Amino acid sequence: MFQPNIFALEPHHYHLLDMPSQKTSSDSDLGRVRDDDYETKSGTEMELPSGDEEQDPNQRSKRKRYHRHTQRQIQEMEAFFKECPHPDDKQRKELSRELGLEPLQVKFWFQNKRTQMKAQTERHENSILKADNEKLLAENNRYKEALSNASCPSCGGPAALGEMSFDEQHLRIENARLREEIDRISGIAAKYVGKPLSNSYSHLSSHMPSRSLDLGVSNFGAQSGLVGEMYGGGDLLTSIQGPSEADKPIIVELAVAAMEELTRLAQAGEPLWVPNDNSSEILNEDEYLRTFPRGIGPKPLGLKSEASRESVVVIMNHINLVEILMDVNQWSAVFFGIVSRALTLEVLSTGVAGNYNGALQVMTAEFQVPSPLVPTRENYFVRYCKQHADGTWAVVDVSLENLRTSPISRNRRRPSGCLIQELPNGYSKVTWIEHVEVDDRSVHSIYRHIVDSCLAFGAKRWLATLDRQCERLASSMASNIPSGDLCVITSSEGRKSMLKLAQRMVMSFCTGVGASKAHAWTILSATGSDDVRVMTRKSMDDPGRPPGIVLSAATSFWLPVTPKRVFDFLRDDNSRSEWDILSNGGLVQEMAHIANGRDPGNCVSLLRVNSANSSQSNMLILQESCTDSTGSYVIYAPVDIAAMNIVLSGGDPDYVALLPSGFAILPDGPGLNTGPILDIGSGGSLLTVAFQILVDSVPTAKLSLGSVATVNNLIKCTVERIKASVMSDSLD
Template identity: 85%
Template sequence: MIRDDECESKSGTDIMEAPSGDDQDPNQRPKKKRYHRHTQHQIQEMEAFFKECPHPDDKQRKDLGRRLVLEPLQVKFWFQNKRTQMKAQHERHENSQLRAENEKLRGENIRYKEALSNATCPNCGGPAAIGEMSFDEQHLRIENARLRDEVDRISGIAAKYVGKPVLSYTHLLPHGTPRSLDLGVGNFGLQSGIVGDIYGAGDLLRSVSCPTEADKPMIIELAVAAMEELIRMAQAGEPLWIPSADNSTESLSEDEYLRTFPRGIGPTPLGLKSEASRESAVVIMNHINLVEILMDVNQWSSVFSGIVSRAMTLEVLSTGVAGNYNGALQVMTAEFQVPSPLVPTRENYFVRYCKQHVDGTWAVVDVSLDNLRPTSMSRCRRRPSGCLIQELPNGYSKVIWVEHVEVDDRAVHNLYKPLVNSGLALGAKRWVATLDRQCERLASAMANNIPAGDVGVITTSEGRKSMLKLAERMVMSFCTGVGASTAHTWTTLSGSGADDVRVMTRKSMDDPGRPPGIVLSAATSFWIPVPPKRVFDFLRDENSRNEWDILSNGGLVQEMAHIANGRDPGNCVSLLRVNSANSSQSNMLILQESCTDATGSYVIYAPVDIVAMNVVLSGGDPDYVALLPSGFAILPDGPGHHGGGILEVGSGGSLLTVAFQILVDSVPTAKLSLGKVLHIM
């Protein structure tokens, strides 16, 4: 090795003591060392050549030597010395980084040791007996002592301004539960109606703020505890999970849960009831891609658009290590929905934590941060929920999903209560079924060639992908507007006179995906005594479309293109054309996507201009095609199955939500009556 400056001031390239290979002459005696000082021009030229090619071959060395008036062997040894110099510099830089990291770790270790030696008991104030408790338990006790003081302070302020006493959270603890081990006390100890009525709480996603620096240690500890609970919940059997008589479902034993996890996020708040479910499946997606979808709020909202009506990442506390999401931690808000205006959305403020375990399994867990909530009481709290993802051969993954929430469902319409109580509405089975179906759809969208199942006017893979992208935007738009979400800016028409029909208007001016003007939306849900599969097959069949669709004008509907989206033949995207005598429909096509799984089905469609659709079919950008989606959401009315006789709610019928959008010239409050709306539907 040589000094840094030797490569520029001296050249050891004339060292002839031990030539090797083709350069060695057997009749030539070894020469003594001699150094040759290169000119500044020679050094600059070789430096420039080194940047492009650090390992020149014989021909390149000869050409460079001839141009710089140097022997090829001089050039060869200069490049050898230069490579040695660069390697030494790189090693010194790496050593410097490692020393800095080592010093940082040593400092953290010293601080932890000092914290352990100075720890005090929060109950008596004396030195803590570290040997009698775990390190995590010690931190939990110290943190909860701080939380108790904070709750008492806030309770005193609330009592001063409200004029009523506020229940302490410790009064709600079950007998025998250690007061100092409860993590998530929060606002759930407040009596309903003191701070605000439970149904009058402000919009969670607009009211929450980013956590403060003082909150972050507690968030981290809560996330670690939630991860441990999720792993055990996903892998445990009886007596924690009790199978049904036919082993088709399983339920959580609340007593066993409290015994297994006594240090959870606190007791179930008054007015809320627990919902817990678990489901597993093998899906056609790489485990790393699954983790990325769950940790990217935009991808997560898109894949689960039928469940997640809106979501937002408030703050990223950790991006993970080693270039992936291992250790990633982010504070989020989300709103979960059932596709019906008769079921209120569930709003959550939570932390999401991702971790790769020693066996290679990935886990992503959510847990509510309601004790950080600055507003009044929520109607839903998320206990540790999430999924385990195990890598399988050939790009498949095994997913075990646990969904555990506490919710006030008193505002759910009676039609939907059997479905909600069964867990099919927002339980683990719906999450897994949606994920399985969307993984098949993504696999179809990523296909580079046109599969044999695709037919019609699509002739290129680019046109196929553009059509699928347009259909995806149509489905997301429909799902966002069909539920009871508070995200969109729709305003309810006054004087509708009917509680079961929701009619709204909104202005659409600058959105290239919507036609400009005033858009009217109407949605209603009702029960019909027909099995969901039969309803789905009827609505998606183009041959029966003229029986219900006003766009067909009684004419025949022809399928011009068909893209299969999964194993079930009902999962597909279609392009339909109406053969009608009405000339106004001659320039219009209908884009339709139908999808179904064990927990529900959709038939969503939108009229599209034939010129714009031709651009999409040729592979053009679908984002500027204006869409006003309409359609149907078909859900089972409960876990029961039809066994003959007269159908009743919960015995195998269907809960059908119908929603449509139309473009009007002005706000229709004075001219558009409910009767006209129902006639259009």
């Protein structure tokens, strides 16, 4: 069994792999041309010494003999070069035999070809750099000209350079433009929504939600970035432009119509809604088209409909729920397992009467399943919030894809969202509707059933996630903490700090394990569902991550075992040695335990690994396990003892460096079959295994092939151990 020695450099962190770079013998030939032996002419001619010239050096200096390769010889070598630019001796001899050339002629042709390709690449890179330089120079000249012609925005008179910087002048002009923009949009929204909207600039800033529930759900979302948080890929979403002036009246009208449709959908029964096999309700598409003939237009060719409805009572009041849904940071933080990236592009209305009634905002978001085998779904949409006459709140999304000039999206969001009804004692009843049209043909076969059954992206998963997060938040705010929970935690502040650190760890794992377009997964091996996918990231100047080169690896596969069995096995300290190669067989002891939900599997733990190796003893692991009817997670990260002591005493956890690894477990079916699990869809598990490894503590270092091979072996060995353990236990 593979046992990598990865403890030598960092005794207290088992996430560092430092492997030497590898260099093949053929690398030394790259770009070297033996002009003293041969001369090339236009890449096709080569000086070839005859036998007489080698015997008589004087004749050699007087006469040069050129050998011109035939068209066939050139074509054959060009074709071989595309497949193998560095042929070895055996390959060169075979080529020389086939083409009627000397092995040395073949060798130097390939050397010259490599040199030629390198020169072409350098010329291309130089031209790009030159163009960039000219662009920067032109931009710099424009700034200088603007500075020289600066004028006072108040009086219009000339402004000396010492009076106002260009940045300050630009900001003042921009602020004035924004004030006019807000007044104009407020007028448009008031016309369609039917309620007066404040037109002051201060009203917008005062009602942009900076409020947060205890434990900092809002602030935490903002701190973690959430737009490609794990790998810094936010440029994709931020490149999308907001709506034009001409589009805004259309957007308001679409939002009002979508709100009416959502309200009717939430209150309707059969035949519009019919039950399905996972205890949710699915939409009767034919009945829907008869009931709502208009909407955002007919379904585009190649897209299929997914529509589901679910209701649940959650332990959170309706006002806080509305705040979460209308603040992109809070929304992304609560639904981190589903929302991989999100951004508010423009706020058209902030609402009236000091709340979100009538609020309108244009957004873009990317939705995911925790596996690299399921493509993400990206939407451009408007979100509208309204309080109905009976006191019920509603929040609706509807796609604006038809307003974009880009090619037709392969994913549209028909009116989707939720109705929130206030209940006594701080509870709320939430009815959620998820209705999309999507092209899902690229979904991997093992995830086909969970996607088709609406368990992957449907209403049931949204509400199960919300219910679990509400429980977690209520637990963090609890004051009657059992004494057994505290252990090494000395105060309630330390408890909150540890929960906040665990929340960041889980969010970082979830945003990095999916197939987000911000990621650049590379498949290492083609072995069906056991493909290992890897990507690298440079970590620099980030207090939340250790500096260096981070290698991430993930794989997903199916197990004929129930999700509960897999979840219980992976979170159990006593069975950790059966799969955790990195703990090196050490005894795992739980030092602190914080329950954060009704299910005993929902908890945060601090673990100590007591290894026989003294250099690795007393290693700490922060772990969170969480589960609901639509999925489970076991996520962990090694933590520094000194940093963890600060957290346990109530210190700021944002500066604790984490590289989370772990597991995402999804059900492949409703799980109602009590017999043996023989095929996908009959109650088995879809397990995603993901590791983050610090392969070099120097961010500028180059990744070696040895490091990649070691991580590949590590994840494959872990998968084999898990399969062997859970399968043997299920047979007992």
